[in-house]
Amino acid sequence: MSIPQKTREYRLPKVDGFHNLTLTEAPLPKLKSTEVLLKVHAVSLQYRDLIVAKGTYPLGQKENPVPGSDMAGEIIAIGEDVKGWKVGERVSPNFAVDHVFGDPTAEIKATGLGAPIDGVLTEYKIVPAHSLVRIPEHLSYEEASTLPCAALTAYNALLGGNPVLKGGDFVLVQGTGGVSIFGLQIAVASGATVIATSSSDKKLETAKKLGAKYVINYKKTPNWEEEVLKITNGRGVDHVLEVGGPGTILKSVEAVRYAGNVAVIGFVAGQADTSQLPLLVLGKAINMRGVLIGSRQQFEEMNRLIEAVKLKPVVDKVLDFEHARDAYEYQDSQQHVGKVVIKVSKD
Ligand SMILES: NC(=O)c1ccc[n+]([C@@H]2O[C@H](COP(=O)([O-])OP(=O)(O)OC[C@H]3O[C@@H](n4cnc5c(N)ncnc54)[C@H](OP(=O)(O)O)[C@@H]3O)[C@@H](O)[C@H]2O)c1
Incomplete structure (x- = not known):
């Protein structure tokens, strides 16, 4: 596929409720040599996403963030210094992109997607290659999008x-x-x-x-x-x-x-x-x-367990990208069991 130059993404210009979720178009930055460009297929919601949108998240958030921490997608472009990954692989970035192994630190916490840094409720997302894990083979993109934070x-x-x-x-x-x-x-x-x-x-x-x-x-x-x-x-x-x-x-x-x-x-x-x-x-x-989510190393270990027992995430509801606000409302209503997912790409 040709490399996209733009992405449609949600932002939160104000944070006093889900009505602020605004779909905009933005140019994609130039890919750095250690990064990959992902096509986002699915994003799952957390309680955290609700309180980021309401402005009550206690651990800090940037101005006008792209919300969302959890996604599953495919690699569509690779920086020149990235080793071990190829175009077409099905992946998720870790919640805190710099939490590769070991204990969290203040610097690592500041790399949490969808609050201190821009998140994944977007059609295309650039992330550092060191944040990536492979998706378990038996899971769809919708199912795999539930793993990075909750699981x-x-x-x-x-x-x-x-x-x-x-x-x-x-x-x-x-x-x-x-x-x-x-x-x-x-x-x-x-x-x-x-x-x-x-x-x-x-x-x-x-x-x-x-x-x-x-x-x-x-x-x-x-x-x-x-x-x-x-x-x-x-x-x-x-x-x-x-x-x-x-x-x-x-x-x-x-x-x-x-x-x-x-x-x-x-x-x-x-x-x-x-x-x-x-x-x-x-x-x-x-x-x-x-507990502060986990490292990429723990994510890889967890995926081995998920593959071994063919664990299937419980996806309560899947809504389209254009209906992201409805997905937030549904998550907030506490009617769900397990996870609420937003399907981002149409294919
Ligand atoms: N520290 C971390 O790394 C980390 C990571 C992920 C999430 N979290 C936190 O963990 C919490 C759950 O997140 P989530 O995304 O799983 O939430 P969620 O999917 O929105 O689920 C919330 C559920 O909590 C239950 N609940 C509400 N009040 C309760 C009470 N008084 N006693 C027992 N259960 C109650 C309800 O279950 P029922 O409808 O069945 O009653 C509700 O559906 C949030 O506070 C979130 O910020 C922390």
């Missing part, structure tokens, strides 16, 4: 810290959003027993079909941590994927076993008094770790 965060939460997930462990996932559903699937694929919570019995049925052995409706059972302790005969779970934040974290430390792993991931459950937290954590010798 890698869940994978890192369960396998990147201490203790590491092993067969026979109990894993608690909160709600049925993107990170939690991937946590459920990765835990089940690894031989763990999953307890899933949700505000909806219908969504809990889906969680059961995906392999959750126990489910709890957190609206009907507000003291869900007591139920978790009953299920585990008082021992508590080995891992919690803590996506609720201040609103759920005290219950999470009640629900985890002594010296278990609480992966601190999100803040969807709002504010609450957490002044008891330090005592509860030390009193049970809990391992509590903040």
